[in-house]
Amino acid sequence: MTTAPSRRDDRRISPVFLGITAVTAAAGWALWADFAADARVVVFLFVTSAWVVSLCLHEYAHARTALHSGDISVAAKGYLTLNPLAYTHALLSVVLPVLFVVLGGIGLPGGAVFVERHRIRGRLRHSLISAAGPLTNVLFALVCTAPFWLDALDGVPETFRFALAFLALLQVTAAILNFLPVPGLDGYGVLEPWLSRGLRARAESFAPFGMLAVFAVLFIPSVNNAFFEAIDTILSTLGVGDGQTYCGQNLYRFWTGRDELCGSLVN
Template sequence: MTMSGTGSEDREESGPTSTPPHSGHRPSPIFLALVGGAIVSGWALWSGIGPPAIMSFVFVLLFWIVSLSLHEFAHALVAYRNGDVSVVHRGYLTLDPLRYTHVVYSLVLPLVFLIAGGIGLPGGAVFINRAAIRTRFATSAVSAAGPLTNLAIALVLALALGFRQGTSPFWFTLSFLLFLQVTAAVLNLLPVPGLDGFGIIEPYLSDRALAAVAPIAPFAIFGLFALLWVPAINAAFFTAIIGLTSFLGVPSVFVGSGFALFRFWI
């Protein structure tokens, strides 16, 4: 997700407490540790070391946080390439998930929807100084970069799944991870205030349209999630997502088995 910043915020971030320029582009130790943990847990799942359900749960959580960091990094990188240097001072180019933390969007909603419903929602937030972005197209590209990253990860997972032989907890878990990436991309591309889809079209909306949307914007995303709990809408949404994962060559039974492994407590 992207959020608008202001010029004054950028000046504050460039003070003594800002991220040193020489380290503003390096992957953070936290991100590298998460990648390492995802690799180790994925290898353990592949090798049959430890309880499969526990290993699956750990692998999914770590992989999900890594993908969240990549999603938000993509927003920041495109913003940086198009004139917003504030993302360097805020540490967004370090891939540190703690830099993208927003209490509601980063912690509460993603965990609730991932654990309770298996819905993948990138929960980070990067503050972009939109006044520094050079063109409307570039502003749209900043918002589009996140969900396109999820789609790219989904395609990589689909490629890996294309080499599967037989069935195993590892392949089931990889299938569920692909499902989460597709879900995240589709949700974020919806033109709802607070999601990247709205950020893509926002630069082309009139001031009158933006003023009309402003009163409901802070609550629109919650309304969307409330709709997803309506059985008919929920069924239609997940049918569409399963259709996309099937198009990528992943059987729905694999996704269901991966979801069941992830929720080991049920």
């Protein structure tokens, strides 16, 4: 005979999430203390695990806001445990975002927690549920950049600074891409409740291809340049220079070999 999980079990932090967080903390400490024998590999572990942590928090924010807006089913689905394996599509929520970071250094919007929208009353609540995820990326970006704009990195090894700068870049790109008003992305989810039924019906058929369309457009050189110039401007305002994010990405992609500009940091 089996019993339904208790409310406490539905909301207990997953050991999977705790393990990923532990890897982040250990790798971050190794970089901070300049204890890493191979800085590139440790930067890879730190950024990748921290990025997965941010993806989990992104989805948790959606689920938690949905819970307080009337959808009590999110707890039973495991969304409040921060377990990335509990999402409706782990490939879209975790694997693809990590793969895009590895291949291209861009923060791919993750997602999918299934919210039972019929349980939610009020258009504002629907919008807040969609906005909660990317707002988490904004908060994560502010945390990552705080040591820069607070001038709190004196004496800290450059490898840690560069890793943190690259992680901040990922959070900013994720926030911006998520907030685009394109069907299938959170930005459209913020607007959708305020659109006419006809517009929503037409947009719904495009939603499965929205993310693909965004990345297809980003492959246009002029669009790509403008996008990353905007990212650099935002990060510069927060005290992070484009040289720091470049070196962070270079250290992260350890399999590409030594770079002339940043190679001295990993000798």
